[in-house]
Amino acid sequence: MHGRPRKPQRAVDAAAATANASKLQDLQSQLIHNHHLRLDFDRYTNEAISVCSKLLEINPEINTAWNYRKFAFQHNLHETTNSEHIKSLVDDELRVVEMALRENPKSYGAWYHRKWIFSQGLADVDFDREFLLLDQLLQADSRNFHGWNYRWFVSKLKDVPDPEELEVSKEMVMTNFSNYSVWHNRSVLLSRLLNNKAEGFFEREGILTKEYGFVHDALAAGSKVQSGWFYHLCLLHQTITPNEISLISSWPPHESALVLSAIRDTGYYFTNTRKLPIVLYFNQTVKGVNSSSVIVNSMLFKNEELVWKPLPPTKSEKAACWVTYLQFPDMKSWEAKVYVIEVKIDHSEAIISSCSGSRSIHPLNFRFTLSLNYDNLEFAESVDELLDWTDVESLGVESNDLVSFDQSKLSEDLVSGFSKWQMQTISGEINLIETLSKENCKFDKLTLARLLIAHNAMLSHKTPVTERQIHFREVLELFDDLVKLDPKHSKYYEDEKSLVLMNQVTFDKKSFSNHCSSSRNYISSKLHLHGCMQLRNLSLTRIGYVERLLWVQVLDLSYNKLRSIEGIEALQLLTCLNLRNNQICSFTALQPLKLLSYLKVLDISFNDIGAHPVDTARYLFSSPSTRSVELDKEFLEDYCRSKVDITNNWEAICLFRDLQLHQLDVKNNAVADKNFRDLLTKALPTLMWLDGERLR
C-alpha cells in the first residue's frame, strides 16, 4: 500500500521464522545447483522447475529463479510443437507469476516475467483474465504503479481504442476521485488523444471544455485533493499551447545591418573566431530544426554545411531556442560589398512541436545584411583596461537599443495566435477560481496565478499598459502570499515570481527603458558594446523571457538572489556579465556560460560557491560524474606537475577552460583561496585581470 512500510502479514514467531529461513536456503541452494546443471547439461527436469516455483512463491525477488524459468521455458518450447502443450506451459508460467504477485504485488521480476511471456506471442492472451487480475490488484492498492504500467501494456496488446480507455478511467474516478494515479492515467490518455488528433477528438475545444466541467466537480468537492489540481494544470497546458509554431524572436534582427569592424561608432565587434551566431527562438519547444527545414540563403555560406543545435544542448534535441554559427571567410578575401543573408522557414512539416505534436508552422523569412569595414582590418587585441561595473549606470536609453528591441520582436500579429475560445476559457477559469476560493488555500492561489500569467500572455499588444500592470501586481502578490502560506515550496514560488518580474521589466518599451543603460566606460566604447541592461536589486532567483534579450551584450544582474542562470545561453552575444552578490552555490550552476563564446568579462564575487560541501546541482549538468565530459590523462598530469591541487575544483576547470575570459572576479566565495587562484591562472591563459589585480 502506498506510504506504508512493508510488514509481514502474519506475526511469525521465532521458531517458525527460522524454519522458514532454512527452508528458503535449502530451496535456494537447490536452484543454484540446478542452474549449474543447466550450463553443463542443458537439462531442465520437472523437479528442478518445481523447486523454482516453490522458491518464487516464497520470495519473488530472486531474479536468478526467474531467469532460470525463462531458460527452462525456451528450452521446453524448442522440444515441442504441440499447441496444447505450449498452452499448458504458458499457463504454468502465468500461474507462478500470480502466486508470486500475491506474495508481493510490487515485484519487478514477476511483472517482467509476465510481460515477457506475452511478448513471445505464443498463445492467445485471455484479456478478461488479465483485466480481472489488474482490477483485483489495483483494488488492493490503487496506486501500484506496476499495475498501472501493466494496464497500458495489456491495452496496447489488445489494441483497446483510447476513447474506450478514457471511459473506463472516468468510471474509476467516479469511484474514488482522490486517487492520484487515476487522474494521472487520464491526463496521459487525454494528451495522447489530443496530440494524435484521433477520430472524434479533433474538436479539441469541445473535449477540453467537457474535461474542465468534470474537474471542477473534483475541485469543489475536495479543495485539498491534489490530484484534481494537477489534472487542472494538465488541462491548462493543453489550453494554452499555441496552435501554430512560430518564431517569436531572432538574432540578428530582421532588416538589421551588421558591420564587421574593429573600430566603428556603430556596429558590432567580433573576435578572431570569425563566427556569427544566428539565434532562432520559437514560441514552444520544437524539434526537427536543421538545414533542410531552415534555409539560409547567402553568397557567403553554403546552407547544407550549417549545423543547427538546440540551446541548451540536450540529447533529446528539443528546445525552443536554436542556434547555428556562420563561419565567414578571412577578411582579406572579402569584396567590399554588402552581403544579404536571408533565413527562411516555410511550410515543410519537418519542425514538430514537442508539446502538442503539431506540425503547422507559420512560415517566415527575415533577412539582414553583413558588410565589412576596411578602416581597420587589424583587430585590436583584447583591450587592456579593466571594466569597472560601477560605471555602467542608467543614463537613459540609446536609440539604437530601442530599435534592436523592436526589431528582435518579430511582428506581434504573428505572436498573438490565440483563439477566442482560449481566451474565454482562461477568463472563465479565473472567475470560477475567484468565486470558489477559500482563504489560505494554496492550490487556489497557485492556480489563479498560473491562470493570470496565461491570460496575460494572451492579451493583445494593444491592451493598455495599466491593465497589464494590474495583472502583474496581482500575480506578484499571489506569489508573495504563497511563500508565506507554503514555505516548503518557497524556492519554486520565488522562481515563478522572478519570471513574472522579468516579464514585467521587458515587455514594453517604457519599462524596458528604465533598465537600459549606456556605458561611458572607455572599455566598452572601445569594444563597441551596445545593449547594456541592468537588472539589479530585483530579488530575481532566475532569469527568463530571454527571447527579448537576444541582442544584449552587457548584462548586470548583481545584487539579486540568483540560484541559477538557466536561459542565459540564448544570449549568444553576451560579452560582459555581472553576477556579483547573488546566491550561486556551485560551478555546475554556471555551466550555461560555456556556450557563450563571446564572454570576456565575468564577475562572480560575493556568491556562495563552495559554501556547502554538497553540490545539489551536480547531476543536472554535464560533468565527469555523468560521463559527459572527459578529463583526459595528459590534462590531469599537467596540473599535477604544476603542483596545483585540483581534486576539489575540477568543475571549475571544466567550466573555465572553454572560456576566453579577459577579466574575472571571484573573491568572497568560500572556494576562492590561494590554491584556487593559482588554478585559475593556469586554466585561463587569456586572463588579464583577476579580482582587480593585473596578472599578466
Add this chain to the structure above:
Amino acid sequence: MTGYSFPHEFPTIDPISFDLIVYGSGLPESLLAAAASSAGKTVLHLDPNPFYGSHFASLPLPSFSSSLQSTPPSPSKTYTDDGSASSSLYHAVDLEHRHVYSEVEFSVSSEPPGSFILDLSGPRVLYCADLMVDLMLRSGASHHVEFKSVERSLFYWEGQLFSVPGSRQDIFTDRSLTLAEKRHLAMLLELVQDHIASCKVPSEEESIPISPENLEIPFSDYLREQKISPKIRTIILYAIALADYDQDCGDTSRKLIKTKEGIERISLYISSHGRFSNAVGSFIYPIYGHGELPQAFCRCAAVKGALYVLRMPVISLLIDKVNNQFKGIRLASGQEIFSQQLVMEPSLTVPSTFLSSFGKEDFYDSNLTSKVAKGICVANGTILQDSSNILVIFPPRSLFSEQLTTVRALQVCSNVAICPSGMFVVYLSTYCDDASLGKDCILGAMRILFEVRDSISHEECVSSNKGVGASKPTLVWCVTYIQELTQASQGAVCSSPMPDGSLDYQTMLKSTMKLFSSMYPEAEFIPATVSR
C-alpha cells in the same frame, strides 16, 4: 404452597440471594446485567415475557400487535399470604404497570401475508463508529449479531427527495448540488476533520480551526455566519448531525445544538463512513432486527455467570419494615429473592408513597418532550430504485409549517430477514408533546413516501408525483401509535429508560453507563474480553 392459575410450573431459583436483580430484558437492562456480571457481581435476570428484549424487542407481527395493545396485568396475588417469618420483616409493595403505548391505530384489520419481524424500538440504526459498536466488539457480543448497511440517506427539501452526500466522494458525484454548494459542504467537512484532529493532538503552531467562543454558540448560527446556503444548512443540521428539533425557531427552551456538539456529531458521521470495508455509508442495521442486541448482551452476561429466567413475573417488592430499605422481590411463584440492587424495566412503577423511601434521584429533563409519535408501514415496493435499506429525513417545516420536529423514516427490506422478499418495512418516528400533532407529522411523511390507498387520515390523499421514483410504493398495512418517554432513575431500585426518539443508541448508552457507575462506582463498564 397453594395451586397456581399459570399453565406451567415455575422453576425454583437457587440461590435466593444475589448482588443484583434485573427485571425486564430491554437493552439497558441487558447491558447492566452484562456489566455487573463482568464486574464479578452475582446477577439474576428475570423477564415476565417468553422473549428477550421487553420494549426493545423485535416481534413477529401477531405478537407485536398484541404487545402494543396489551392491557397491563392487574397485580394479582395467586398465592395466599401466609404469615411466614419473612412477611413480618418486610412490606410487600405491589408493582404497578403503566401505559407506555397509546393511541394505537391500525389501518386494516387483517395482517399482511408472510412473516414479519418488527422492532418495538424503531426506527433505529447504529453508526459504524459509535459507542455501541465499540462496546459490542469489546465485549464479544459482536459474535452473536450480524449487520447490513443502510446504503442511502435521503432528505426532503422543497417537495423532493434528495440524496444526502456523506463523504467527499458523494459530494463529487452528486448531480444536484451546484459547485458553490459542493465547495461549502466539502469545506465544512474538512473543517470538522481538522478541528477534531487538532483537538486530539494539541499543537502550539496551528490554532484550533474553530475558536472556543464559536464552539458555544448554536450550531445553526455558526453555519449562518459561514455563509452556508439554507439547503446545505438543512442537510448538515438534520441529515448529518441528526438534530431533532427545529434549530431556526429561536426558541431556546427547545434543545438547540451547540457548535461543539454539532461538530462531534458530524465527526461521528464522517468517521463511520467507510469504517468497515464492506459497509456502504455510515449506518448499519442488525439482521433479524434490533431485538438481537439485548439477546447478545444477555448471552454475554450468562457467560459471565448471570442466571436467566424467562416467563417469571415479579409481583411485589420487599421493603424492610425497620429501615425502609429495599431488600428483595417476591416472584409470581411465591419465592422470595433477596438482593442489594434492583433494576426494573420502565413500564413498572411503585406506588408514589414509597418512591421517596428509595432515595430516587430523578434526572428528568422537563425541557424535552415526553412522547414519541411512531408509525410502522409495510409496503410492496421500495422508496428508491436499487436501494434496499434507506434512511429518509424530513426536516422541520418541510411537511407543513407546524411541524417543529424532524420526522425520520427507515426502510428495511428482506436482506435483514425481517420480511418476505419484495416487501419492505418502514419505521417512522418524531418527537412530540401533542399526540395528534405527532400523528399528523407521521401521516404527512407517509403520504410523501407511499401511495396511500386506504384513508388512514380522514382526508383525500392526493398522490402527487413528488417521490424519487416514477411511482411510489403502495402501502399494504400500517400502524401508528404514541410511545411515552421515560427517564432512567437511580437508587437502590433503578428504572431503566424506554427507547428514546433518536436514531441511535448513544444517549441511551450514556445514561445506562451513568446508571451503572452510580450502582458500582469502582467497576469498569464491560471491559474488553479476550476473544476465544
